[in-house]
Amino acid sequence: MQSPETILELQHIYKSFDDFVALDNINIKLDQGKFYSFLGPSGSGKTTVLRIVAGLILADRGKVLFDGQDISKLPAEKRKVNTVFQNYALFPHLNVFDNVAFGLRLKRMPQDELQERVMQALKTIQLNGYEDRMISELSGGQQQRVAIARAIVNEPRLLLLDESLSALDQKLRQQMQYELRSLQQRLGITFLFVTHDQEEALAMSDEIIVMNEGRIQQSGTPVDIYDEPINHFVANFIGESNIVPGTMIRDYEVEFVGKRFECADAGMRDHEPVEVVLRPEDITVTTPNQGKLVVSVDSQLFRGDHFEITSHDEDGNEWLIHATNSIEDRDKVGLSFSPNALHVMRFGEKEADFDRRLSEYEGDES
Amino acid sequence: MTRTSRLSYFSLYLLWILFFVITPVALIVYQSFFNLNHQFTLQNYRDYLSSSVYLRMTLNSFIFAFLITLLTLLISYPAAYYLTRLKHRQLWILLIILPTWINLLLKAYAFIGIFSQAGSVNHFLTFIGIGPQQILFTNMSFVLVAAYIQIPFMILPIYNSLVDIDPAIINASHDLGANNVQTLWRVIIPMSANGVRSGVQSVFIPSLSLFMITRLIGGNRVITLGTAIEEHFLTTMNWGMGSTIGVVLIIIMFITMMLTASRRKGGVKR
């Protein structure tokens, strides 16, 4: 694979609204042609990042580089970036064609070229034949497509999507996830998608940037972030996890609930206090004698494709388990898991240090 | 949008506020401190407060406005209530608004005919055996005509507040055991109180200052604050005293507005 070029770079971006610090030193590079998701709870600053990239607001400090050029002070209308807005923000007084043609008309594009480009965009999102419809006559999913067409018709090199699927119902949402992903691959342009829905981000993205309290917590591929969350917040926010306090005895050995376990992590101080993450689907239920841990079962819920079991150990830590079979009249069960399933997190580790440590000991292994 | 472009199109409106809102109010207050010889003085206020003629006039004006408002309210509330029960309400409401588009003067003029010595009302009074009465140029005729003119302005806000009431609330009231009268008294009337307030506001204040109806219908017997101001400005040319009465009227207006202010916070009502 050839090395992709950087399309957007944010350097030391700070932004406050009155007393509220929305962004606190954001640094990120986005490559050409990839699908990025900014993921975080509301108030985490992800939408602020998007608005700063779009030029709808300006950062207090820091630089926005687009294609290597500083566009920090450039107003939105002059930026070669387009946005699909949260509630679409379509113009109710214009029909579908005129909505899509809006940006091209402002550029005074000749009529025949404009006609062709708009029709092409409508075809891309499978709404050809809807040109004369008013916006109020469209369903939510159709409006969503028009909003996408209105943005991509301008051929931006970077498309911003602000919680673009959140107004759709569950089924339509999943369908649109496939469509957005395939659209991005067909067009080959960079997508910057903002969402609070971790499943959405995991499903669609090449890379996820997890945000909380105005800072980037961790960025990486969906698999990396899921398997190796950097801290409690990320582990908790992405997927479901069991997080228990523990102590790193030495490399590849960690202690929690009074027992020592083999693990796959290294590069920390000996006897350093840590947190240990164990995903519910990585746990197997066995008999108490065979289990590495013994827990008391509290409740079971049938979730369709699995049983969700809640339990607690003798220290009072709660354990969530996803099992294929239900547990029948057994108060105490054993839990078993492989050393690879354990993930150890240091307190307050910076992303750069985290990445360096991971690459060091993973390098050892291979 | 940039600050400068905003200011450039905002400036016309701000100029309007400066020249036609702030300046006139300031000028009328300023003028009230001058006597006929253009000397600065407090005499106008002293005269106003010590003269029984002015004070009685103010009181009369108040009583008239109160009666007009009360009469308008009594006629309008049931009308507004029953209007909410009709089909094609939009059409009926337009029919309530329609008379307000007929020039005020024409409506007042109609009553000169209706109330005149040989007019319809006296025909009717003769017919039922009471005999013709002097109606025009009496206090009563003034109150009736003023109320007539204000009725639509009372009906509309009350109607709007009644229409806003969720029918489910009325159903809930019945469900909890209230009969029609109890529902009206305990639910509907309290919930339409804001409509009544703004109706009272838009009837009471103009009623204090109607001057052409007092002239045409009340003859020159009924003197209100409005007639007094008109007379001082346009007949006796004593602008100082006219302005003083104007300032009094403005103060009364503010008190009325405070008393009838909507209890809900914020928001301007149409």
Added chain:
Amino acid sequence: MTEKHTWIGKLYLAFAFAILYMPIFYLVFYSFNSGKNMSGFKGFTWSHYQTLFADSRLIIIVLQTFLVAILSALIATIVGSLGALGIYQVRRRHTRNLLLSLNNILMVSPDVIIGASFLILFTAMGIALGFGSVLASHIAFSIPIVVLLVLPRLQEMDYAMIDAARDLGANSWQILSRVILPFILPSVFSGYFMAFTYSLDDFAVTFFVTGNGFATLSVEIYSRARQGINLEINALSALMFLFSIILIVGYYLLNQYTQSRRQRRQKDGVYLK
């Protein structure tokens, strides 16, 4: 509601409508009276209408009145809409409330106060009383109602629409002309309409600020009515009533038409899903 209740309600409304319309029909009825006044219908005649159309002074006054109404409503609509836009963009709450309070002063002030204070204003500024002063006053008292009609429509507008327009490359002027204006246009029209009727209806303010040379219909009717009954005025009111009915029917039909069209198109939309 019970049967009996409905019956009482309808009767009451019939009574209320009778009171509201009785004086108007009374005027119209006697405009055809061949007698001299509004009592005792002597016989049918068009003569008062003939007098009216031959009365060149009155015709000129009618034209002047309409001229003032059309012009003042136009200017008030422009200034008021721009004002509403300005207020909409004010972010600080206190400034915004202050502007709104100032805006509403002329809405709640009694006519005499407006008339008297404008008279002082024009005199102080050395402006001659006449067409100019009447036009300026009508513009002035119509502006606030335009603001009050346009502002809520602006506030209904999704602010993201403006962001979207900027994102697609629109500058301030293009945002105003291509996005905001088309969106608020219905309320701008109703603002014009209200300003127009305010101007036609006004008597008190005009009475204060008009000089000897200029009169509007209201002022003219007032001075004629003070001299007693004149059936020419009845004929005039019949015509004005007709004019109002045409306006209101037109307005109602227009409303019905746009509403039903919207509903029909929405229905089509549902079928196509």
